[in-house]
Amino acid sequence: MILGTFLTALNQTVMSVATPELMKDLNIEASTAQWLTTGYMLVNGVLIPITAFLIKRFTTRQLFQSSMILFLAGTIVSAIAFNFPILLIGRVIQAAGAGIIIPLLYNVVLTLYPPAKRGTIMGMVTFAILFAPAIGPTLAGYVLDISSWKVLFYGMIPFVVIVIVCGHIYLQNVSKTVRAKVDTKSVIISTIGFSGLLYGFSVAGNSGWLSLEVIVPLVVGVLSLGLFTWRQLVLESPLLDLRTFKYSTFTLTNIINIGITIIMYADMILLPLYLQDARGYSAMEAGILMLPGALLMGLLSPVSGKLYDRYGAKWITIIGIIITIVTTIPFTVLSDSTNYNYLLLMSTGRRIGMALLITPIQTAGLNQIPSALSAHGVAIWNTSRQVAGAVGTSLLVTVMTISTNANLQDQMSVGKTNGEIPQNMLTAASIQGVNDAYLVIVIIGIISLVLSFYIKSGYIYTDEIQKRQMES
Structure with a gap:
């Protein structure tokens, strides 16, 4: 299940580095191309509320296999696409399958493991969910340097087939089904x-x-x-029991997670655009810059889970957000001469910060809700995460576009340019647009930091509290 999750999560960001090439190949604008990532996450967000019903209605094997087969169909459609509409349809079909996988995996973890051990296990799950989209740009950059963007999909097909075959042989059912109507x-x-x-x-x-x-x-x-x-x-x-929000830690950590998700996914769009369009780096060079952070993010996820099991979520989260903010500030003053190695160092620092905080806040939130609401809590958590990624990406691309246009108009009015716009003006305007988008990210990080101080220290396991009350 973790391998299947890894493959579906990888597809969330594998298109980010390919955006410039797709814009040329398919003759589309950046605001249109970003739908390949935003649309993928949105369909996930739309479908995830239904997963609480699906998890109760169908067995683990039925849901997992059906989702992976649907994901395979979308991958094949994307691979053979010859224009943007067909490629977008393929991505939507992929997302329809992927939207069920992650909530299903979370529910299996909550079913199989007691609260005191979930931090470590959640760290392993987070490794797949965060490491995969983090290495997506690097993998895509390598593929695009040696071949067409279609290979990103053709290369995925055999791995998905292997997961489907292994699921058929080894996957066991871990939950009971209930007859219910949607x-x-x-x-x-x-x-x-x-x-x-x-x-x-x-x-x-x-x-x-x-x-x-x-x-x-x-x-x-x-x-x-x-x-x-x-x-x-x-x-x-x-369909989705919103009474889970009456549990304060679940609600608070969910809000913080929304902010962190916006920060993470927006960066996967903004940084490649800056490196490739404004600085002229290749897709491979843009991907390599993000690779060290992706590797550390994956390796630190299980570690942060163990830290949560030992110390709780509050101070780990605070430290993680501070690191994220400090290493994001340099991206608000980018120029056409910002050092590549400096960008690599700061980008890696951002990933370290996010790796420290994501597993603890997630585990703390899901641990507080009772087992009877686990499926709904998981669905709400993942819905919030997916929609935050989709809306956050769209919002920050919008900020970048508006800022770029405004700065270009200012330069043209000062320079009194007639006819064709000089390339240096276009580059300067686009860089300022990226800077302003990163400034919004810093503001979101500061808000998340303030909220993190209200996380309760220690652990709150609602099922255990209810059990002790009944015994007394």
Whole structure:
């Protein structure tokens, strides 16, 4: 299951370094190309609320095998795509399969392991979930230097087939199935809500925040999610039981995780764009710059899980966020001569900070909710993470686009340029756009840091508390 999770998570960011080549090959803009990553994460976010129902209704083997087969189908469609719409369809099919895998794996962990041992196990799971998308840009950079972007998908096919075959032979069922009905209205409302929010954020860069094309989807999205929330609270058997939010540690760590997810996924889009478009580095060079951080992030995830089992989440999280903020600040003052090795050092530092905090806050949040709500807690956690990644990426690309256009207009008005825009102006404007986007990331990091001081020290295992109350 961890291997299958690794492959599906890898696909979240494997397109990030390929964005410049796809823009040329498919004749699309950056705001369009980013849908290959944003759309993937959004479909995950839309589908994950349904996983609480699916985990109860179907066996572990049925869900895992069905998801991997769907993921394989999407990979094949992406590999044979000859234009952007078909490639996007393939990515959406991939995401439909991948959206079930990670919540299913989390639920298996919560079922098999007691709270006192979950930190270490969650660290192993986080290794797959974070290490895979972190090495995605490096792997893609190597492939793009020697071949076409299609190889990114063709090369994935045999590995997915191996996972499906091994799952058929070795995977066992770990949970009992319950006959339940899915609330179709809730599924429709949540899909409209999440889709509306993302579309509004995505087109804001080109259309402007005050245009109807932006305002209408955002309003529809917010109202739909409000209706979805109300419906889940009044239903006897909700699609997604939002009463898990009454557990304070779960709610707090979930909010912090949203901020950290935005920081992580936005960086995977912004840094390759700066390196390749503004600085002229190859896809391989952009990928290599992100590789050391990816390796350390993967290696430190199990370590941070063990630290959580010993010390709890609060101070590990605080230290991790401080490291992340300090190493992000240099990215707010990038120029056309910023040293490559300096960027490599700071990028690696950011990954170390995030590796320290992600496993502890996740384990602390999920440990607090009772076992009866585990499937819903896992679904909510992963929905928040996926939607935060999608909306955060769109928001920061929008910030970058708006800032770039504004800076370009300022330079043109000062230089009184007529006709074709000089390349140095384009480069300077795009770099300033990236700087402003990273400034937003720093602000999000500071907010997350303040919230982390409210995490309770020690452990809160709700099932154990309830057991002691019954015994007394």
